[in-house]
Amino acid sequence: MRNTDLTITTPDGTPLAGTLSTPDDDGPHPAVLLLHAAGRLDRDGNAARTKQNLGPVLAEALARRGIATLRYDRRGVGASPGDWLSTGFADNRDDAVAALDALAARPDIRPGIGVLGHSEGALHAMSLGSRPGVAAVVLLAGFARTGEDALRWQAEAVARGLPAPLRPLVRLAIRRVIRLKASGPDVVRVAGKPVNARWTREMLGHDTRDDLARIRVPVLAVTGEKDVQVDPEDLRRIRDLVPGPAEVRQVPGLTHLLRLDPGRPSILSYPRQLRRPVDDELVETTTSWLARTLTTGGSRQG
Structure with missing residues (x-):
């Protein structure tokens, strides 16, 4: 696999630093744009205290199947300039569009690009799914409802996995976050910590069902049975809407972090889960589906 530095120029001129991973042969190659979960994540899907390492795992697996991958640092993260705390949900979507365009413009990339998103990235993948040049969409832990409804579901699921004394605190914190949907500054303090209010406000008001209803290329949606951040029942809604x-596919034992966990579903197990690799079967399922779809289904691109 070859890794090449690639700069993505956003609509407002911000240069996002990325990595294009390609198979060892000269190509042109089919390609996938990788979009990560919410937060201050770099191109590999890692934050200071949360090392998901999803980017390299998927890039290597896809390269073995002859597929290139583009991933990038978010604004204000890694080698990308900007202010992560004041970057909106819509900014992240527009940056994803710019990354898609940069990938499609390369002569070493074949027409008909796949988009793979995890969590927030899945929401943006839904938006990109109806754009010209997109041939396949993979949604890992994506929801089919408004952002506010998804957050309310998440609050209850997270609370159930915590000791009883902590549950009211989770519900209180979520109520405070939901109040941010009222207009106000881009950055506010909640419980003494700065919060990206602009991103929160835009995400709460976003309804993924509108985007799903416009996707006419093949879609693979995967959510873990033990996901406490996204309702696995939304898989049925995704299937019906597209x-x-x-x-x-609902994967038994799989969590939001894309790891298998034998214990009770809880965010308290996240540190333990992150000491294990991304689930091999998930990687196999995802990359084999993309290889089949991008090879045989490119003519159905939107």
Whole structure:
């Protein structure tokens, strides 16, 4: 696998630092744009205290199947300039569009690009799914409802996995976050910590069902049975909403971090989960589906 530095120029001129991973042969190659979960994440899906390492794992697996991958640092993260705390949900979507365009413009990349998103990245993948030049969409832990409804579901699921004395604190924190949907400054303090109010406000008001209803290329949606941040039942809604071919899979034992965990579903197990690798079967399922779809289904691109 070859790794090449690639700069993505956003609509407002911000240069995002990325990595294009390609197979060892000269190509042109089919390609996938990788979009990570919410937070201050770099191109590998890592934050200071949360090392998911999703980017390298998927890039290596896809390269073995002859597929290139583009991933990038978010604004204000890693080698990308900007202010992460004041970057909106819509900014992240527009940056994803710019990354898609940069990938499609390369002569070493074949027409018909796949978009793979995890968590917040899945929401942006839904938006990109109806754009010209997109041939396949993979949604890892994506929801089919408004952001506010998803956050309320998440609050209850997270609370159930905590000791009883902590549950009211989670519900109180979520109520405070939901109040941010009222107009106000881009950055506010909640419980003494700065919060990206602009991102929160835009995400709460976003309804993914509108985007899903416009996707006519093949979709693979995967959510873990033990996900406490996204309702696995939304897989059924995704299948029903997408007018194109849609395959959905609920994976037993899989969590939001894309690891298998034998214990009770809880965010308290996240540190332990992150000491293990991304689930091999998930990587196999995802990359084999993309290889089949981008090889045989490119003519159905939107």
